[in-house]
Amino acid sequence: xxxxxxxxxxxxxxxxxxxxxxxxxxxxxxxxxxxxxxxxxxxxxxxxxxxxxxxxxxxxxxxxxxxxxxxxxxxxxxxxxxxxxxxxxxxxxxxxxxxxxxxxxxxxxxxxx
Amino acid sequence: xxxxxxxxxxxxxxxxxxxxxxxxxxxxxxxxxxxxxxxxxxxxxxxxxxxxxxxxxxxxxxxxxxxxxxxxxxxxxxxxxxxxxxxxxxxxxxxxxxxxxxxxxxxxxxxxxxxxxxxxxxxxxxxxxxxxxxxxxxxxxxxxxxxxxxxxxxxxxxxxxxxxxxxxxxxxxxxxxxxxxxxxxxxxxxxxxxxxxxxxxxxxxxxxxxxxxxxxxxxxxxxxxxxxxxxxxxxxxxxxxxxxxxx
Numbered sequence: 001x002x003x004x005x006x007x008x009x010x011x012x013x014x015x016x017x018x019x020x021x022x023x024x025x026x027x028x029x030x031x032x033x034x035x036x037x038x039x040x041x042x043x044x045x046x047x048x049x050x051x052x053x054x055x056x057x058x059x060x061x062x063x064x065x066x067x068x069x070x071x072x073x074x075x076x077x078x079x080x081x082x083x084x085x086x087x088x089x090x091x092x093x094x095x096x097x098x099x100x101x102x103x104x105x106x107x108x109x110x111x112x113x
Numbered sequence: 114x115x116x117x118x119x120x121x122x123x124x125x126x127x128x129x130x131x132x133x134x135x136x137x138x139x140x141x142x143x144x145x146x147x148x149x150x151x152x153x154x155x156x157x158x159x160x161x162x163x164x165x166x167x168x169x170x171x172x173x174x175x176x177x178x179x180x181x182x183x184x185x186x187x188x189x190x191x192x193x194x195x196x197x198x199x200x201x202x203x204x205x206x207x208x209x210x211x212x213x214x215x216x217x218x219x220x221x222x223x224x225x226x227x228x229x230x231x232x233x234x235x236x237x238x239x240x241x242x243x244x245x246x247x248x249x250x251x252x253x254x255x256x257x258x259x260x261x262x263x264x265x266x267x268x269x270x271x272x273x274x275x276x277x278x279x280x281x282x283x284x285x286x287x288x289x290x291x292x293x294x295x296x297x298x299x300x301x302x303x304x305x306x307x308x309x310x311x312x313x314x315x316x317x318x319x320x321x322x323x324x325x326x327x328x329x330x331x332x333x334x335x336x337x338x339x340x341x342x343x344x345x346x347x348x349x350x351x352x353x354x355x356x357x358x359x360x
Contacts, residue, residue, distance in 0.1 A: 002232055002264040009153045017146070027141055031150070038267040038293050074328065085292040086325045096325050099296075107146040111137045 003043040007051035018056055023112035026057040034104040035069040036085060069102025154268055157236035161243065161271025171354045172254040174272035176294055179260030181280040182304045184212050186337040187255055191219045193347050199252035203242045205234040205259045212257065222246060233264035236271055253350065262291035273353060274299040281305050281312055285319035288326055295326040300333065300349065307336040
């Protein structure tokens, strides 16, 4: 539900970057979105156009790199990939997994003019 | 994973050569950022946290579904803390000032934030609310977030801890359905336990689900209506206050 406000915050910080790093248009934005981040990729895509309209990122291409979720089993210690926070360890089948990655939500890079 | 583009296809070759990544088109350049989308909120939250720490104030971010009994619990909490520590309240709702009015009726200062269409409080709103409320040094600030078990999990407000309130009328599988909130919270207040004799709610199963998400989650069983468990909750608040604030 908060994808639009996240993108509006992003545009504000990109405007500051544009001043600091000397660019005026953004043509492509690559976002890394972890599987366990609190956003929905489709909602991000949907909100992108209204959030960037009339800004330096208007018309930019949005590329989303989905990052898998990883964790360490609290019982057997295996490093595993998980789909959700409450998955049991796929290695031992019984342990709870402490999530160590997959909550990312960040801009990787921009193509600018 | 391919270290150049993170594409997960490091082995991909084209005519025996490593795959070439899409270079920016002529006239464009690539700017590496690695910036968190929540960076702006997190920076404001850090400023709130520092300001609260400097003044020895304990701020708690209360999160739950609508109707879990947060406001009633807050009213009872304020009454029990009266004469021990000053409490002020930041109320977040999409519309109306009814919750802030209820809190003010207890004598505690309260500020209502109406988020309009917004589904959560953010650090910017709370920073301004703190300026207006100007809580006393060593006091307690309760932030009653918008009733929503999803979005408030992602937004740090600068609080010492998130406290998730789950009422036993809601169903014991809430922790699995909304895991982010239970992962983000330090304490679970299981509210309305006076109703348990009338319900099929399995407390142990619910807590088992919650601990699958967060094994070190603390749990208190309370009833804001009968007062059951509230002494333990008050003791938890006292223990969480910064040491130098306790007189």
